[in-house]
Amino acid sequence: MNFAEEIIEWYQRNKRDLPWRKTEDPYIIWLSEIIMQQTRVEQGTPYFNRFAEKYPTVELFASASEDEILKLWQGLGYYSRGRNMHQTAQLVMEEHAGYFPKNYDSLIKLKGIGEYTAAAISSFSSNEARAVVDGNVFRLLSRYFGIDTPINTGKGKKLFTDLANELLDKSQAGKFNQAIMEFGSLQCKPKNPDCLSCPLQAACEARKTNRINELPVKIKSLKIRERYFNYIIAQKDGQILINKRGAGDIWENMFDLPLFETEFPSHAHDLIRSEKFISCFGEKVKIRSVSAPVKHILSHQKLHASFIEIESFSDRFLSERSWFYVGQDELEKLAQPKLIFHFFENFHKLNT
DNA sequence: AAGACGGGGGA
DNA sequence: TCCCCAGTCTT
Numbered sequence: 001m002n003f004a005e006e007i008i009e010w011y012q013r014n015k016r017d018l019p020w021r022k023t024e025d026p027y028i029i030w031l032s033e034i035i036m037q038q039t040r041v042e043q044g045t046p047y048f049n050r051f052a053e054k055y056p057t058v059e060l061f062a063s064a065s066e067d068e069i070l071k072l073w074q075g076l077g078y079y080s081r082g083r084n085m086h087q088t089a090q091l092v093m094e095e096h097a098g099y100f101p102k103n104y105d106s107l108i109k110l111k112g113i114g115e116y117t118a119a120a121i122s123s124f125s126s127n128e129a130r131a132v133v134d135g136n137v138f139r140l141l142s143r144y145f146g147i148d149t150p151i152n153t154g155k156g157k158k159l160f161t162d163l164a165n166e167l168l169d170k171s172q173a174g175k176f177n178q179a180i181m182e183f184g185s186l187q188c189k190p191k192n193p194d195c196l197s198c199p200l201q202a203a204c205e206a207r208k209t210n211r212i213n214e215l216p217v218k219i220k221s222l223k224i225r226e227r228y229f230n231y232i233i234a235q236k237d238g239q240i241l242i243n244k245r246g247a248g249d250i251w252e253n254m255f256d257l258p259l260f261e262t263e264f265p266s267h268a269h270d271l272i273r274s275e276k277f278i279s280c281f282g283e284k285v286k287i288r289s290v291s292a293p294v295k296h297i298l299s300h301q302k303l304h305a306s307f308i309e310i311e312s313f314s315d316r317f318l319s320e321r322s323w324f325y326v327g328q329d330e331l332e333k334l335a336q337p338k339l340i341f342h343f344f345e346n347f348h349k350l351n352t
Numbered sequence: 353a354a355g356a357c358g359g360g361g362g363a
Numbered sequence: 364t365c366c367c368c369a370g371t372c373t374t
Binding site for chain 1: 368369370
């Protein structure tokens with residue numbers, strides 16, 4: 001059996017009994033598809049049932065107000081879906097005479113319907129030969145063929161869409177699409193898939209090369225976090241106070257300086273009056289110098305560091321901390337982040 | 353190409 | 364916690 005035959009065979013034996021699979025009405029299928037976007041079946045099913053019950057036709061849906069739609073949508077999340085549906089229902093009434101479109105090219109033009117949903121509705125309602133590519137399909141294909149192209153890039157989307165369309169059984173596109181998604185969802189699960197019971201295991205590239213947990217590859221959307229580091233320069237007898245960093249943050253087990261992180265930029269004069277600072281260095285601290293803020297970019301953080309040189313501090317409070325004094329020769333042996341290493345280069349230059 | 357958009361369940 | 368879920372729209 002080829003790929004399509006295998007998954008359709010599997011689908012006949014293992015498919016769930018989902019309410020929206022009993023119809024070919026594009027309106028009802030649309031309802032189910034929008035509700036199920038980025039939503040688990042168990043979470044979305046009650047909503048589908050309520051919507052299908054209250055608005056059995058697109059005409060009834062279109063006659064509802066946006067407030068009513070959103071009220072019924074309440075708790076499901078991604079509320080733009082509800083707003084787009086309202087708009088689309090009205091447009092279907094006005095420009096499609098109340099007949100919900102069945103073909104891909106018409107569907108793709110509607111608000112809230114992207115490539116996945118247009119392929120789903122067109123294939124389920126009229127067997128148009130368009131392969132669906134959702135999260136399940138990405139995962140199944142990336143594993144089966146051992147493809148490590150990231151799925152959330154333009155290149156990846158095209159690659160997997162082309163592949164799915166090659167595999168598509170055009171004589172029964174709707175059933176194939178249902179089957180490939182159901183297979184991905186139940187058999188080729190994200191975590192701990194049961195490969196031993198999988199009918200595709202013999203040919204599965206990820207299985208053969210032991211990469212089930214590495215695929216699919218997804219580029220992590222890294223949001224840059226802004227952090228404000230206030231470093232303290234405290235010297236005694238020609239030595240400088242150093243901090244060994246702990247776990248759970250950047251630069252684990254490397255060495256920097258005593259650090260007071262603040263949520264926002266802060267002035268040195270305010271900082272040395274803070275309770276936390278006083279508990280470390282006492283109340284009689286004077287500021288000798290404050291550096292200009294130094295920006296330091298990490299992969300997912302933007303650090304704003306300032307270096308505050310202090311004098312007249314007490315160090316009898318320091319014993320509980322991971323701080324210690326070192327001379328310059330010892331300092332040079334410690335693993336320092338680039339930011340710190342850079343700072344010391346300039347600092348030593350100034351002090352010689 | 354990257355970010356925003358929700359809420360819930362599983363590991 | 365992080366990841367993922369029958370994705371799409373905006374910038």
